[in-house]
Amino acid sequence: MIINGHGRTYQSWGRYPKVKRQNVVRIHWRGDSLDLAHINGSVLPRGLGRSYGDSCLNEDGTLLDTTPLNRFIAFDESAGLLRCEAGVTLAEILRLIVPRGWFLPTTPGTKFVTVGGAIANDVHGKNHHRAGTFGRHVTRFELLRSNGERLICSPDENADLFRATIGGLGLTGLILWAEFRVQRVAGPFIAKEQIRFSCIDEFFEISADSDERYEHTMAWVDCLATGRNLGRGLFMRGNYTRPKPIPRQTTEPRSLFTMPIQLPAFVLNLMTVRAFNSLYYHSQLPKRTFRTVPYDPFFYPLDAIHEWHRLYGAPGFLQYQFVVPYAQDRTAIKAILTEISRSGVVSFLAVLKVFGDVPSPGMLSFPRPGVTLALDFPFRGQRTLALLDRLDQIVQAHGGVVNPAKDARMSAASFQAFYPQWREFAQYIDPKFSSSFWRRVTQASHE
Amino acid sequence: MKLLIAGATSAIAHETARYFAADGAELFLVGRDPEKLAAIQHDLQVRGAKRVVSYALDLNELERHEAMISEAYEALGGLDAVLIAHGTLPDQARVQHNRAETLQEFQTNALSYISLLTILAERFEQQRRGCIAVISSVAGDRGRGSNYVYGAAKGAVSLFASGLRARLSKAGVAVVTIKPGFVDTPMTAHLKKNPLYASPARVGRRIYVAMLKGEDVVYVPWFWRYIMGIIRLIPERLFKRLPL
Incomplete structure (x- = not known):
């Protein structure tokens, strides 16, 4: 039976794979005696379901919907510490802290995620080279285990469980609340510079030149360009600022548009995406542009279109993100871009960034020093899956890893090769907790 | 804004309170x-x-309403507005066979409202300003076979509030009846x-706006006004046969 929260089924953001049978239990109060042990089958915490792959799905099991846990607990402005329940969204936090001169320590590309989800996926953002992952800024949280234990976890208390839970994909227990650092910023605007680069080598030059001076850096890559143009794109970098005079509209803009329907899958094809990429690349005529923009369109361009995943039609889409060490980066990125353009499979959005060397606290965290590329692929069956399997091999050959938090398809063998520490991590999993993802990538060794 | 909220832990009351909190209101919960x-x-x-300020009280204890309201006036130094939002949704199929449970539902969803409103009416009539909002329900617009215990209690609240609105309008006090649909x-x-x-x-959000404006009867979302308008028009001869 599928119990719908809002008359809608709970799927993943990428809508691949699709689940058929899944229960939902809502968690309303953090103080309630929550008897997880008596729920039939396995359980998995769920926030806003923005995970692309199946790490937010629990087929034949139960999802613990944490979105009603949306209360703030304390905001200590002298220490810059915010404490709130696990279901509070980054959007709500920004609404609270931005007018008071604060900002999130780091943010992913959407503000529609919960704090619990940000921890469980140890999310990263455009300032990774400075701030590291979200988990770096978490000072403590309370974890409910299925045996009824409530554990305060911090770097000093239950430290192993703290490390396992950050980036732990919701498998170690239910986070009820968390405390984390926020940062004082110059203002809620970004002084943004955008630079056109014509090849991948130029990207690395600009990136090396930017990381010292810019809090935020990332690049969009046209992954359909080949030959001389391989790896061309637009590099964005920026710092927080308060423009003078301050524009009137400083708060978040209202959403512009909700994707009303699912587009037919054929709309995104090689031709339309090639045309879009080419237009986007050439839309910037000068080599460099400077603009001061509100934080919202800078960090969350896609949040302006609610339900943008409907662009990909009924089959859904896959996100593929990997990181390769600095020493291997150019050859690996070139090899992957070449492989993609040769395959004829389209990637609509490709984002390139150089990670810094701030270590991630999570046992299973994905971000690490190196260069990361994130790609969206409309799901086109076996052809897409086969390409991604080939990419896994290239990534592995270059000493890289694939992001499990966004994955919907990698083989158990690949996952275990990328994350040999998974056995250590498995000791900290709550026996009642599981996910479609976890069963998929550990299956081979359970049988 | 000094605001008393009865039933403050209800999800609707909490969401409303968030808007007042963001305005820097003083709240008695x-x-x-x-x-x-x-x-x-x-x-x-x-x-x-x-x-x-928090005040723990089971609002079914009607004899303690007077003391609670005095405490609210004292703690905040007056009141500008009140939101009464507590309630229970009984399982009709069960309570309809049980006199004690039916009366208990009436106590919670109707009599406790009437008790609070009677005390507050005196205070607000004297201070000659402010706003009293009650959460009724679209279920109170007509007695349906599937939900008439709850519906009748909410209907009583709507009628009582309607009369009180007429009385207090002369003192410049707004009485706002909120009729949510399914939430x-x-x-x-x-x-x-x-x-x-x-x-x-x-x-x-809608309740917050209605309270600031001092509206009369507010259906939330708005389309329920029209749905209930049609449902009220159905003749009883036909209505009694409908599976509603």
């Missing part, structure tokens, strides 16, 4: 469970409330959801 009240209190404090809250957690369900946040 009444609810049964001290732990839940504390969770709400902290949330509203972080969101900008100037002051939040996705813990109270309806066990019911199957359909596309007519609204989020508590949307309902809370």
